Amino acid sequence: MRICVALSVMVALPAVAAPPPGASSCAGCHGGGGMPVLAGQPAEAIVAAMLGYKAGQGSPTVMDRIARGFTEAEIRAIAAWVSAPR
Amino acid sequence: MLGAALLAAPALAQAAPKVVVIGGGFGGAAxxxxxxxxxxSVTLVERDATYLSCPFSNAVIAGLREMEAQRFGYDGLRREGIAVVHQAARTVEDRRVVLADGDALPFDRLVMAPGIALHPDAIPGLDTEAMPHAWRAGPQTLLLRRQLEAMEDGGLVVLSAPANPYRCPPGPYERASLIAHYLKTHKPRSKLILLDAKDAFSKQKLFEEAWAALYPGLLEWVPLSSGGKVVEVDAAARVVRTEFGEHQAAVANIIPPQSAGRIAQAAGLTDRSGWCAVDPVSFESRQRPGIHLIGDAIIAGAMPKSAFxxxxxxxxxxxxxxxxxxxxxxxxxxxxxxxxxLVEPGYGISIxxxxxxxxGLLADVPGAGGTSALGAPPAVRxxxxxYAxxxxxxVTADAFG
Structure with missing residues (x-):
């Protein structure tokens, strides 16, 4: 009976692209409440900004502390995901 | 049996899996x-018709903000097709949540965001109607505000912060700052003593920098090692006793020790610490498979108990x-x-x-994170x-729609 329930559950949900590690947390601040909205921005611009913050460039207040928690590959994946219009 | 189950599966495949979420705060609603x-297919179980946010409630206490700005409803969730049931959850049986009225909600998986339970009985003599905790936004927040408004100029406000862990690590220090701002601007002969059951706290250097600049002689922090631990109170007489002596308060705000919310205890999801151990990838309970826990109730390692x-x-x-x-x-x-x-209006600091x-826990990614810079110019503050x-x-738009 448990197998039956498990199968029914498995096939009923559509497969969707899951956010890469770290990407979903961006929605805490970036969603239209005042800080820049990321959806619809060029992914390359987000990558450039994040890599700059990570390298100590610019004058961010918090994004440098956050950018240092991600590799360049992670930043590229996050940028691709958060920049997608939704 | 196995064959019958496999044959039956396609007929059941149309049903969306059912998840029940208990708790409609920042975590549960999101x-x-x-x-x-x-x-x-989601059903949210939340006792109250509306939610009152703890973030920014310190500004309500200090008279800088009204309570209605803290209130969020669930109509946004309902409009999207989420079922919202306004009842307390009594307990969690095998794959069903039992509600206060005895009804049961079946689930394939359960997500619980039960928040905290407060334990004022851990401090002998404490009566939260006389000495409010105001650590859950609501009537207690307004009670503390009224007490401050009614206080004569020259009175002593005593605030006590608990030992770790507790909801919102920097919260007591933001509250002390904003109450000090209220005293400075409305009752300048008054004083605030912040009694602390620990010797160090979140964003400590930033708070101390701000206090020295903004509230010299007005706000005094007393760490554990200097007699900061409250051992007893006389609520009616507004006396607060520590290991080292006693303070005659005009207003006392005692923030008591905390644990995971009541339903987490009732469902057998807490460990001996009173909090909930979870897998850091799935947030599934270490105690009961199929039940996931998020927010203030969990043991999240380095991740703090915050709304964010x-x-x-x-x-x-x-x-x-x-x-x-x-x-x-x-x-x-x-x-x-x-x-x-916030340490005063227009002066923010962050971690x-x-x-x-x-x-098995959530750990800091090395090299990342930290606090705002010390000595930063006013424009940064x-x-x-x-940004706060x-x-x-x-975040409230994302959680409540």
């Missing part, structure tokens, strides 16, 4: 919406639950936390962190105060 977006963290955990947990319902293994996540505190699973407001608008 989890319900995220699961709904992922195609899950609860929201970040909700989104990761929703993806993990959806993956498990599809029969897939959830991918190891990374999570972010950012907490802003941030990035976290990843390590050794003003910017961070503004921006965060509040964004």
């Amino acid at each position: 989890a319900a919406r995220a699961l709904h977006r992922l195609g899950v 963290a609860a929201h970040a955990q909700a989104l990761v947990c929703a993806e993990a639950v959806a993956a498990l319902l599809r029969g897939e293994a959830p991918a190891p996540p990374k999570l972010i936390n950012t907490c802003y505190s 941030a962190g990035v976290y990843q699973p390590k050794d 003003a910017a961070e105060a503004g 407001e921006d965060w509040f608008h964004t």
Whole structure:
């Protein structure tokens, strides 16, 4: 009976692209409440900004502390995901 | 039996999996919406008709903000097709939540965001109607505000902060700052003593820098090693006793020790610490499989008990639950936390962190995170105060629609 329930559950949900590690947390601040909205921005611009913050460039207040928690590959994946219009 | 089950499966395949979410705060409401977006049939169980936000409630206490700005409803969730049941959850049986009225909600998986339980009985003599905790936004917040408003100029305000862990690590220090601002601007002969059951606290250097500049002689912090631990109170006489002596308060705000919310205890999800151990990838309970926990109630390692963290955990947990319902293994996540505190209007400071699973907990990603810079110019403090407001608008819109 448990197998039956498990199968029914498995096939009923559509497969969707899951956010890469770290990407979903961006929605805490970036969603239209005042800080820049990321959806619809060029992914390359987000990558450039994040890599700059990570390298100590610019004058961010918090994004440098956050950018240092991600590799360049992670930043590229996050940028691709958060920049997608939704 | 196996053959019969396999044959029966296609007939059942149309039903969306059912997830029940208990608790409609920042974590629970965001989890319900995220699961709904992922195609899950969601029922949110929340006792109250509306939610009152703890973030920014210190500004309500200090008279800088009205309580209605803290209130959020669930109509946004209902409009999207999420079922919202306004009842307390009594307990959790095998794959069903039993509600206060005896009804039961079946689930394939359960997400719980039960918040905290407060334990004023841990401090002998404490009566929270005389000495409010105001650590859950609501009547207690307004009671403390009224007490401050009624206090004569020259009175002593005593605030006590608990030992770790507790909801919102920088919260008592933001509160002390904003009450000090109220005293400075309305009752300048008054004083605030902050009794602390520990010797160090979140954003300590930033708070101390601000206090020295803004509230010299007005705000005094008493650490554990100098007699900061409250051992007893006389609530009616407004006397607060520590290991080293006693304070005659005009207003006393005693923040008591805390644990995971009551339903987590009732459902057998807490360990001996009183909090809930979870897997850091799926947020599934270490005690009961099929039940996931997020927010202030969990033992999250380096990740603090904050609304930002609860929201970040909700989104990761929703993806993990959806993956498990599809029969897939959830991918190891990374999570972010950012907490802003106000030390006066227009003066904000922050702490941030990035976290990843390590050794069964969420650990700091080395090299990331930290606090705002010491000695930063006023423009940076003003910017961070503004970002705190921006965060509040964004996160409440994401959680409540």
